[in-house]
Amino acid sequence: MRSLQTISIVLLIIILACLPMVIEKDSTINLFILIFLYITLASSWNILGGYTGQTSLGHAAFFGLAWGLIWPPFLTLPFAILQIFWLRNISLGAKPVWSLLTVNALAVFGLTAYLLTFAFWLR
Numbered sequence: 001m002r003s004l005q006t007i008s009i010v011l012l013i014i015i016l017a018c019l020p021m022v023i024e025k026d027s028t029i030n031l032f033i034l035i036f037l038y039i040t041l042a043s044s045w046n047i048l049g050g051y052t053g054q055t056s057l058g059h060a061a062f063f064g065l066a067w068g069l070i071w072p073p074f075l076t077l078p079f080a081i082l083q084i085f086w087l088r089n090i091s092l093g094a095k096p097v098w099s100l101l102t103v104n105a106l107a108v109f110g111l112t113a114y115l116l117t118f119a120f121w122l123r
Helices: 002-022 026-051 072-091 098-122
Strands: none
Touching: 002 026, 072 098
């Protein structure tokens, strides 16, 4: 039984290695690459969340991205938290100050766009 499993895994690897030679469309190869990336992501989530019992907040956000490209948007997090706080107060009945909300929304969007552009420009 063990040798049958080993033979089937070896045959599957050989078939997958020959797949790009058989398929001519780049979009199909790209689809297979994405499928296997998501399989890898799901397996790593299974190990992290299932076997060890840990929770991951942002596991998928960092998948395949360098930290140098990810950290700049986190600099705008205080503005985003402030905006959430203001919107919560509005939902509880406080009078909205639209000029502050507009400036804060522009700051979050503008700084995120600027910092991401800067990070990609440095790379």
